[in-house]
Amino acid sequence: MLPKSGDHHTVPLSVLLKRESANEKIERPEISHGQASQSKKGEDFTFIKTECQRVLGDGVTTYSVFALFDGHNGSAAAIYSKENLLNNVLSAIPPDLSSDEWVLALPRALVAGFVKTDKEFQERAQTSGTTATFVIIEGWVLTAASVGDSRGVFESAEGAIYYLSADHRLECCEEERERITASGGEVGRLNTGGGTEIGPLRCWPGGLCLSRSIGDMDVGEFIVPVPYVKQIKISSSGGRLIISSDGVWDALSAETAFDCCRGMPADAAAAQIVKEAVHVKGLRDDTTCIVVDIQPPEKPEPPKPPSKKQGKRVFKSMFRKKHSESSSQVDKEEYSEPDVVEELFEEGSASLSERLDSKYPVCNMFKLFMCAVCQVEIKPGEGISIHAGTADPRKSRPWDGPFLCSSCQEKKEAMEGRRPSGASRYSSGSE
Known part of the structure; x- marks a missing residue:
């Protein structure tokens, strides 16, 4: 778990989940989703699988998967990833883990699954590549893994925005550029002759603008499939997740994307975001959007902060202790301050040694x-x-x-x- 600043104290995720499962007031969220797309090249693909069942020693639990693959130089890598990435991630998780151990194992399993997918696709000797933004929702825990420049963004019911993915464009990260040149690649803009350079920074050979992807064997294996991974615990008031290809993010900020579809159900919201992006920039690229609403089971409509939040206070007390006021003082108030999203895990290193190291939880994974x-x-x-x-x-x-x-x-x-x-x-x- 990431360290937190200030006087807040965190509780290990395993303890948090055990407390949550033992508390009848905290139920699993209701999940609704929608997707929309306008195609220019036909290289965007989505993968949605809800209510996936996983057998535990004492019962059955469910999780949902939402993913977007934005292909380039053809669609083969995107299609292959759509068909194989989930299975490759799941194969890296031992079958006998409890629910909380399974969630703790996800970050390393996602790294292993991404690398396996890339390795197996390259053995097919096809030269296309793809971004991948891959999100697993298990209860109130959301785990996102990403390579490339598609993005996942979450807005809590209280209006705070959380970025779940890193933008792996060479323009964006000096550290990634240094990693590529140290590994034998070259980074520069397109040279049109006479010393004139145009366009974004690219990796040579190949001319790819991304530092990480699945596929792209013709560029070089220093374009790595090791994903940025972020895991958050969603507050009991829920929120909205947007996963979109760069056709959306080149036109809209995260704030604009959420604002333009506020109050709409998930399917209408996805269509509205795509419509807004195309209106701003025109249809220059495949423009695809997935919207996922994660809501408390007692509130079928998009959540609004209620006047009484007894259930929220119970949830909040599980993972944070406030230093400024006692629980008895909170109970006397008409309502408590909004819940917060807890950031549980974040890692973006491109080093496979660091990402699979046994220092992480579930050491015997x-x-x-x-x-x-x-x-x-x-x-x-x-x-x-x-x-x-x-x-x-x-x-x-x-x-x-x-x-x-x-x-x-x-x-x-x-x-x-x-x-x-x-x-x-x-x-x-x-x-």
Whole structure:
């Protein structure tokens, strides 16, 4: 869990979820959704799967998945990711975890699933690529993973906006540009001759504007599929999630997107956002939007702060202690201040070693004789620690897991610029 500033005190997510499940006043939210799109190239694809069932030791729980893939240089990578990414994420999670352990395991499982999807797609020797914004909602916990420049944004019922994805355009992040050049790529604008450079920063070879994606084997494996991951605990008053391709975000700010559809049901809201974006910029690119409303079960309409918030006070007390006033003082008030969204996890590093490190919760998530990325069985002594070859001797623990198979170790080295890029490993092909 991320540290919090000030005098607020956080509680481990596992404790929070156990308290929530034991409290009858806190119920699972109702989820409604809608999507809309206007197509220019036909390379945007969405994936929506609600009420996915997962068997626990003592019953069944459900979760929902909402994802958007914005393809480029063809649609093959977007289609492949739509069909395989969820299964690859789920395969990285042990089957015997409790509900709270499952949520804690998601950030590392998402990293493994993204890398596995990219690795398997590249073996098909097709040169297209795709962004991916992938959101899993389990109870009141929302976990988002993303590569590229599609975005996920959440607005709480109280009006606060939370950005759930990072923009992996080369223009936006100096650290990503330095990582690519250190790994063997070049970053620059399109040279039209005579020293004139135009357009956005691009990675060469290939001319891609993104630093992370799934696919794009013709550019180089320093364009990595390691996602930015953010996990938040939604307040009991709910909120609205928007997932859109850059066709929306090139035209609208997050505030404008939420404002233009306020009060509309999810399906109408998605259509309105796309309409507004096309009105501002014209249909220059595929423009796709998913809207997800996450609401308390007792409020079918878009939530508004009620005059009495006894249920909210119970929820709030689970994960925060206010230093300025006692619980008895709060009970005497007509209403308490709005709930807040709790940020539980955030990590954007491109290093696979850091992202799969066993320091994170659920340390025994990756099995000793199983590749942490592709989930193939590894014979004793054949697994390669993710720490092998680490430059920093303080972090070099070659005897410590998780472990990779030789193929995934090669993938890791390629992403770090320590072996020739994927373009030389796989033969070229067309879609």
